[in-house]
Amino acid sequence: MMEQISQNNWLIDVICEHTRDGKIIPLRIRIQDEDGVYQVYRIQSYRDITDLANPINGSGSKEILATNHMWCFECKILVFQKERRIRLKYNSYENSWRLGTVYQ
Numbered sequence: 001m002m003e004q005i006s007q008n009n010w011l012i013d014v015i016c017e018h019t020r021d022g023k024i025i026p027l028r029i030r031i032q033d034e035d036g037v038y039q040v041y042r043i044q045s046y047r048d049i050t051d052l053a054n055p056i057n058g059s060g061s062k063e064i065l066a067t068n069h070m071w072c073f074e075c076k077i078l079v080f081q082k083e084r085r086i087r088l089k090y091n092s093y094e095n096s097w098r099l100g101t102v103y104q
Contacts, residue, residue, distance in 0.1 A: 012029055014097040069093045
């Protein structure tokens, strides 16, 4: 199921924490499966890869990305007791989260 969702770059629900210095910490994701049932996955660990995913010039400058209002996170979750790495993308213009790549 996770592979099907990742291929479509689906909008998903994310519970996150915002620190006072502007950092975003993703905590849980919620995805609707093919039967319409919501599945909740707790994020075991995450890494902010916004600098590495800079689509503009690869300079690694957060100031450049902040003007685009895009953040990117690589996270680990458990799916049926199997660890999966996923990529989450947050767009503050749209106030939306998308599930990007799912790794085995």
